[in-house]
Amino acid sequence: MKLPADTEGVVVTSVMMNSSAENVLKKNDCITEVDNYDVDNDGMIVIYGQKYSLSEAIEAKQIGETVEVVFWRDGKKESAQITIQLNRPVFEFARMYDSQPPYVCFAGLTFVSASRNFLETWGREWIKDIPHILRYLLSESQTLNTDRERKEYVILSEILPAQINLYDGEFLNKPLASINDQPVRSLDDVRKAFQNKECEFYILKFMSSEAPLLLDAKQAHAQNDEIMKKYNVPVWTYPEEQL
Amino acid sequence: MKTTRIYTIIFIICILSSLNFAKDISAKLKDSLVYLQVAYYGYTQYEPWKNMELSEGYAVGCAVDDNKVITLASSVANAAFVQARKSDRNDFIPARILAVDYESNLALIELDPNSIGKELKPLKFDEKYVKGAGVNFYWLSAKGQMFIGRGFLDRVTVANVTGFYSKSLTFVAAGISEATNLGQLYCLGEKPIGIASLSGKETEADIIPAKVINRFLDDVQKGTYNGIAMRGFSVSNLVDPAMRKYLKIPNEIRDGVYVSDIYTIGTGSDVLKKGDVLLGIDGFAINPYGRYDDKKFDTLPFETLITSKTAGETITFEVWRDGKKQNLTGAAKRFDVGEMLVPFYEYDTQPEYVIVGGCILQKLTQSYLAARGDEWRGKVEPHLYSYLLNEAFKPSEERKDIVILSYCLPANINLGYHSLNQCVVDKINGMKIKEMKDVPIALALNPESKFIVIEFEMDKPAIVLDRSQLENAGKMISQTYGIGKLMNINE
Numbered sequence: 001m002k003l004p005a006d007t008e009g010v011v012v013t014s015v016m017m018n019s020s021a022e023n024v025l026k027k028n029d030c031i032t033e034v035d036n037y038d039v040d041n042d043g044m045i046v047i048y049g050q051k052y053s054l055s056e057a058i059e060a061k062q063i064g065e066t067v068e069v070v071f072w073r074d075g076k077k078e079s080a081q082i083t084i085q086l087n088r089p090v091f092e093f094a095r096m097y098d099s100q101p102p103y104v105c106f107a108g109l110t111f112v113s114a115s116r117n118f119l120e121t122w123g124r125e126w127i128k129d130i131p132h133i134l135r136y137l138l139s140e141s142q143t144l145n146t147d148r149e150r151k152e153y154v155i156l157s158e159i160l161p162a163q164i165n166l167y168d169g170e171f172l173n174k175p176l177a178s179i180n181d182q183p184v185r186s187l188d189d190v191r192k193a194f195q196n197k198e199c200e201f202y203i204l205k206f207m208s209s210e211a212p213l214l215l216d217a218k219q220a221h222a223q224n225d226e227i228m229k230k231y232n233v234p235v236w237t238y239p240e241e242q243l
Numbered sequence: 244m245k246t247t248r249i250y251t252i253i254f255i256i257c258i259l260s261s262l263n264f265a266k267d268i269s270a271k272l273k274d275s276l277v278y279l280q281v282a283y284y285g286y287t288q289y290e291p292w293k294n295m296e297l298s299e300g301y302a303v304g305c306a307v308d309d310n311k312v313i314t315l316a317s318s319v320a321n322a323a324f325v326q327a328r329k330s331d332r333n334d335f336i337p338a339r340i341l342a343v344d345y346e347s348n349l350a351l352i353e354l355d356p357n358s359i360g361k362e363l364k365p366l367k368f369d370e371k372y373v374k375g376a377g378v379n380f381y382w383l384s385a386k387g388q389m390f391i392g393r394g395f396l397d398r399v400t401v402a403n404v405t406g407f408y409s410k411s412l413t414f415v416a417a418g419i420s421e422a423t424n425l426g427q428l429y430c431l432g433e434k435p436i437g438i439a440s441l442s443g444k445e446t447e448a449d450i451i452p453a454k455v456i457n458r459f460l461d462d463v464q465k466g467t468y469n470g471i472a473m474r475g476f477s478v479s480n481l482v483d484p485a486m487r488k489y490l491k492i493p494n495e496i497r498d499g500v501y502v503s504d505i506y507t508i509g510t511g512s513d514v515l516k517k518g519d520v521l522l523g524i525d526g527f528a529i530n531p532y533g534r535y536d537d538k539k540f541d542t543l544p545f546e547t548l549i550t551s552k553t554a555g556e557t558i559t560f561e562v563w564r565d566g567k568k569q570n571l572t573g574a575a576k577r578f579d580v581g582e583m584l585v586p587f588y589e590y591d592t593q594p595e596y597v598i599v600g601g602c603i604l605q606k607l608t609q610s611y612l613a614a615r616g617d618e619w620r621g622k623v624e625p626h627l628y629s630y631l632l633n634e635a636f637k638p639s640e641e642r643k644d645i646v647i648l649s650y651c652l653p654a655n656i657n658l659g660y661h662s663l664n665q666c667v668v669d670k671i672n673g674m675k676i677k678e679m680k681d682v683p684i685a686l687a688l689n690p691e692s693k694f695i696v697i698e699f700e701m702d703k704p705a706i707v708l709d710r711s712q713l714e715n716a717g718k719m720i721s722q723t724y725g726i727g728k729l730m731n732i733n734e
Contacts, residue, residue: 001707011704013702013703013704014702027702041659127621128618128621128622129621132620132625132628132629132632135621135625136625136626136628136629138625139624139625139626140625140626140701142702143701143702164485166483167480167482167483167486168483170479201485201489203489208632208633209503210477210479210503210504210517211479211501211503212486214483214485214486214488214489215485216484216485216488219485
């Protein structure tokens with residue numbers, strides 16, 4: 001690391017995509033100070049005589065404030081200001097309250113955003129019981145995501161049985177990668193894809209699935225209202241939009 | 244009253260005869276079955292320099308020659324010593340494994356000809372199958388007593404032993420009077436038809452049928468045993484009308500499964516393409532659920548058409564590709580499980596590992612992951628499991644093994660890295676690690692550098708070790724942790 005002897009600090013192993021630190025820090029930088037607090041080798045800082053994780057110096061700030069970071073890079077000491085932002089991860093790990101989860105329900109296929117709330121529907125031992133691909137995305141979402149435009153992962157969370165989706169069970173709980181070769185980076189992309197009625201098929205490709213899911217576009221639109229009525233789905237998407 | 248009684252007796256006789264009880268031939272089989280006692284001495288996955296605790300098990304051997312018996316490969320996996328007991332002897336006879344094929348789950352054992360005394364009476368396995376027929380199964384106990392159990396032939400399927408890959412033709416016996424999974428001999432009437440495979444089921448038995456046994460024995464006898472052909476691709480059902488329409492399959496073609504993935508090893512990997520529709524193999528049409536009409540056994544999963552071949556035989560795939568039917572001919576292939584990027588198992592061999600500065604580097608295998616115990620799939624690190632799930636059958640010149648840092652044996656030289664574990668090694672001293680054999684080569688690189696640098700995938704921090712301390716640290720670690728050798732790389 002080319003650090004002077006007795007220098008303490010922590011090494012940056014990755015920088016979160018689209019975060020306010022992205023253009024400031026680099027992999028293998030060694031952070032030695034955060035807002036004038038010396039960082040120990042175990043990532044701790046001392047505030048009023050008590051040891052805390054260095055993230056405490058950041059979390060104590062309000063959005064829009066700045067924090068000064070001192071770090072070593074290629075044998076040189078540098079410093080920079082980083083603006084505090086709400087850096088939302090692509091896989092929301094925080095529990096969410098007081099709001100209806102957004103969804104898209106088309107041709108009986110129900111899509112939701114990947115979130116902790118969704119994963120906890122597996123019950124008490126959800127971390128062990130969820131399908132592998134969801135556990136993988138949850139634990140490595142930052143590393144696995146190389147798409148700067150991605151806002152979230154979209155999961156096929158439920159299939160309301162109907163003629164059009166009789167054979168689609170194998171795709172349940174899988175993250176959607178694309179529809180008609182257009183990448184799915186948010187539920188908005190799913191809405192837009194199904195609003196396009198000019199195609200013959202909707203070709204849905206999923207992560208960790210080699211075969212695609214095919215929907216006959218005309219039949220899907222023709223059956224959609226009936227399916228929603230049958231299963232008491234009030235609107236095909238929330239927040240509401242025209243299909 | 245009298246007439247009623249007569250009718251009742253006739254009725255009972257009819258019922259009994261319809262039950263088709265098979266004849267007990269225990270006495271005839273006394274010289275054909277042996278009791279095999281096996282001592283196991285495998286290796287521990289997380290301390291690969293150590294053997295597991297010595298354990299014992301037993302199996303049934305069925306004579307196929309004067310001094311040779313057939314049994315389950317799963318019963319002799321990691322065997323350190325095998326001995327046999329015959330019904331006419333109280334002492335044990337030394338035995339050795341002549342041939343083993345884990346994918347067929349069969350092993351041929353030779354009893355020491357100098358100690359055997361009276362020769363065994365070889366059995367001839369008959370390829371007979373009668374659905375619903377009563378079957379008996381036999382085994383010789385440790386005390387030299389012949390036992391018999393009963394059941395009936397319920398169905399034919401393809402199955403494998405948990406952890407093995409290939410699925411071979413299997414008879415299923417239902418209503419069995421006792422669980423059988425150690426090679427017990429199944430007979431239809433007086434004819435031996437197969438041996439019980441390892442299944443873990445209590446009320447049903449998987450039977451390795453004569454067809455599979457005879458092929459194994461014939462090939463071993465010829466000295467040209469190439470093993471069974473193994474599937475080199477995966478498929479998904481093709482029942483969705485929208486998918487068939489999208490693939491432009493004409494309505495008159497009702498068959499076919501979608502080829503969803505192609506491996507780099509195994510049968511079909513060199514001729515099939517992802518997106519093909521597999522319509523048939525060797526003239527047998529494959530329905531959209533992946534089954535075909537077998538001449539003898541109704542419908543069976545298509546995998547039987549592959550595993551019933553010996554590697555090297557010709558195989559013809561009929562596919563729907565580019566809007567037309569095509570026939571693709573190739574050779575049926577097998578692969579050694581060790582060739583897989585993440586091998587399903589490694590028996591009879593010590594796992595490969597290198598310990599450098601207390602960091603244990605070893606090869607990722609399914610056995611390693613499964614060592615986490617029950618429900619290991621939900622416990623193991625997702626990025627490791629992902630290699631098993633998605634890449635196991637895709638080794639390449641660029642990557643033959645997944646080398647991982649299992650964990651660090653705490654020592655001064657690796658202070659600060661003790662919590663690092665289960666990481667996939669990317670580079671050592673700047674060299675890309677393609678397989679375990681690369682590890683010692685990479686460690687020897689850059690001798691002028693003061694440091695050994697181990698880099699990992701998934702943004703895990705690199706390990707930097709002081710080269711000048713390595714030798715002494717190695718000695719200390721060997722001594723502290725009782726490690727005989729710090730490296731095991733198989734030739």
